[in-house]
Amino acid sequence: MSNLPSYAPPGNLQDLDATGLKAWDAFISDSVDQAAEGPDPRQVLNDSPRSQFYNLTKTDTATDAAEATVTWTAFPRIIKINSIGDTQRWQRADASRDVQDEYCEWSVTRNPEGKITQVTFTCEGPEYWSLLAQTDPDTVLRLYHQYISPQVQPGDLFGLDGVYQPRNRWNDSTSHGAMHLIQRNNTLGAEIELAAAATIVRKINGHELETQRELILCSKYGAPERNSDPNIGGAVNALARQKADISLANPVGLYFNDLATDGWATPDGSDPKAYWKYLRGDDAHPVRAVYEVPADRGFTVGDITIGGKPIQFGAQISDFITIKLTAVACRFGQSTTPPKTACVDFPRAGGGAVPSTSAPVPPAITTNARGQAGYLAAPVTTRSRR
Numbered sequence: 001m002s003n004l005p006s007y008a009p010p011g012n013l014q015d016l017d018a019t020g021l022k023a024w025d026a027f028i029s030d031s032v033d034q035a036a037e038g039p040d041p042r043q044v045l046n047d048s049p050r051s052q053f054y055n056l057t058k059t060d061t062a063t064d065a066a067e068a069t070v071t072w073t074a075f076p077r078i079i080k081i082n083s084i085g086d087t088q089r090w091q092r093a094d095a096s097r098d099v100q101d102e103y104c105e106w107s108v109t110r111n112p113e114g115k116i117t118q119v120t121f122t123c124e125g126p127e128y129w130s131l132l133a134q135t136d137p138d139t140v141l142r143l144y145h146q147y148i149s150p151q152v153q154p155g156d157l158f159g160l161d162g163v164y165q166p167r168n169r170w171n172d173s174t175s176h177g178a179m180h181l182i183q184r185n186n187t188l189g190a191e192i193e194l195a196a197a198a199t200i201v202r203k204i205n206g207h208e209l210e211t212q213r214e215l216i217l218c219s220k221y222g223a224p225e226r227n228s229d230p231n232i233g234g235a236v237n238a239l240a241r242q243k244a245d246i247s248l249a250n251p252v253g254l255y256f257n258d259l260a261t262d263g264w265a266t267p268d269g270s271d272p273k274a275y276w277k278y279l280r281g282d283d284a285h286p287v288r289a290v291y292e293v294p295a296d297r298g299f300t301v302g303d304i305t306i307g308g309k310p311i312q313f314g315a316q317i318s319d320f321i322t323i324k325l326t327a328v329a330c331r332f333g334q335s336t337t338p339p340k341t342a343c344v345d346f347p348r349a350g351g352g353a354v355p356s357t358s359a360p361v362p363p364a365i366t367t368n369a370r371g372q373a374g375y376l377a378a379p380v381t382t383r384s385r386r
Contacts, residue, residue: 004056010128010188010253011281015143020135027131028252029057031189035196045345047219051337052240053196054247062330067249070235071257072227074104074121074321081225093315094174101185102228103254103323107178108314115302118292119314120147123254123323124180124280125188126166133157133164144170147279147288148177174314185223191254191325194229197221198236199246203339208241218343228323236327243335249326256286257324259317263307267299275301291317 007028009016016024032055038048075089079099083089097105109118133140137158144152148170157168171179181187202209202218209215212234216222222229239246256278264272280288293300304311311317 003058003060004250006057008251010124010251011255011285011287012251013128013281013287015132015136015139017136020132023131023135024128025057027127028188028192029055031192032056032196032247032252033058035192038196043347045347046340046342047197047200047344050196050199052199052201052245052335054245056247056250056328059245061247061328062245064332065328065330066332068235068239068327068329069257069324070232070327071322071324072102072231074102074318074323075227075315076101077227078223078225090313090315093318094313097172097174097178097182099183100318101183101223101226103181103186103191104256104318104321105178105181105183105186106314106318107174107176109175110302111300115300116311116314117300117302118290119301119317120178121256121289121291121314121318121321122178122180122287123256124287125186125191125253126180126182127188129166129180130164137162137164140164144179148179186254188252188254190222191232192248192252194221194232195236195246195248195325195327198233199240201237201240201337201339202343203341204343208339209237210241220344232325239327239329240335242329242332243337244329244332245335246327246329249328251285253285253287253325255281255284255324256289257322259289259291260320260322264320265305265308267303268297270297272304275304289321 006021006025009021009024032053036050036053036055038044038050041048076093076099078101079092080089083092093099094108100106104121104123106119106121108116109120111117129140137154140157141152141154144157152170156170157164159165166180167182170177171182197219198215198221200219202215204218209218212230213224215237216224216230216233219233221233224230236246259273259276261271261273261276266272275293276289276291278286278289280286291301293304301311306316306320309316
């Protein structure tokens with residue numbers, strides 16, 4: 001098989017012009033190369049190079065190529081394990097986009113009676129929007145008008161210097177729309193870095209690491225208590241242990257996998273999944289979704305029940321959404337890269353290394369001045385090279 005000519009936009013979206021497409025290809029290609037190189041060994045020990053991770057546009061994908069789709073639940077697990085009961089965790093997850101850290105964020109619309117009429121979900125990375133804004137700001141405004149509100153003004157999205165503001169008044173809450181991801185860990189850069197770091201096979205004291213938790217604690221490529229990071233890392237490392245070369249499938253991105261509606265019920269007996277629609281991305285790579293009941297049905301989202309309980313929070317729906325990424329692996333059995341025999345460490349300024357933590361403390365839930373739930377990330381949650 002030949003090399004990929006260029007990396008496509010997430011979801012094979014058609015927003016970018018020719019200049020934008022070239023810029024996007026360069027961004028993804030550079031990000032993959034940087035992740036494959038790994039961090040400076042003077043700053044981070046036992047984490048470079050990642051020689052089993054490759055660039056689809058620079059290295060051929062062999063004929064034995066196989067794709068592996070990795071999925072995880074959209075509800076933030078860190079909130080779940082730090083909450084008492086379903087109602088509290090749903091309230092916390094609905095209170096702030098800053099805690100929606102599983103590469104899925106949402107915004108809830110209610111009628112005057114407070115009943116939910118619509119929940120919109122996005123898994124689009126912020127990098128795409130920043131690049132689109134640089135090459136075609138008019139398209140950014142048009143898309144906000146189409147998906148968020150016709151009331152959006154250029155000054156709402158762009159600063160005085162003309163630079164796009166990802167966290168703007170129309171994309172910073174759970175009630176005024178969600179155009180793309182803004183939670184600090186929800187980036188394509190994080191996805192690429194995590195996948196690359198997970199390609200390192202580790203054999204510690206003669207024991208080859210295999211479980212999700214021991215891998216993430218040793219390699220430190222994310223937060224152990226999230227749904228996404230350990231799951232992604234474990235799946236990618238399983239391919240690496242088969243001595244394969246690995247990359248992220250084109251188009252690189254995070255995508256909706258499915259909405260499961262088992263245990264859901266509508267007032268009129270209609271199929272509850274019929275009200276789940278994808279709005280952006282192609283059929284295999286959807287990046288925007290909405291759950292909404294048409295007005296002529298005579299009921300709203302808030303009248304639908306899940307396990308006998310009416311939908312009162314967008315987070316209830318996120319319990320049943322799965323997000324995915326797809327890895328591609330080839331040249332099985334051919335890699336000659338030896339396993340690392342130590343965990344990731346960070347050298348001290350005066351020499352030596354900071355010992356690996358065996359069990360990072362889960363992030364603590366906090367509340368900000370506006371009463372919105374948030375969390376303080378443990379040291380391993382966000383790696384500086386992301």
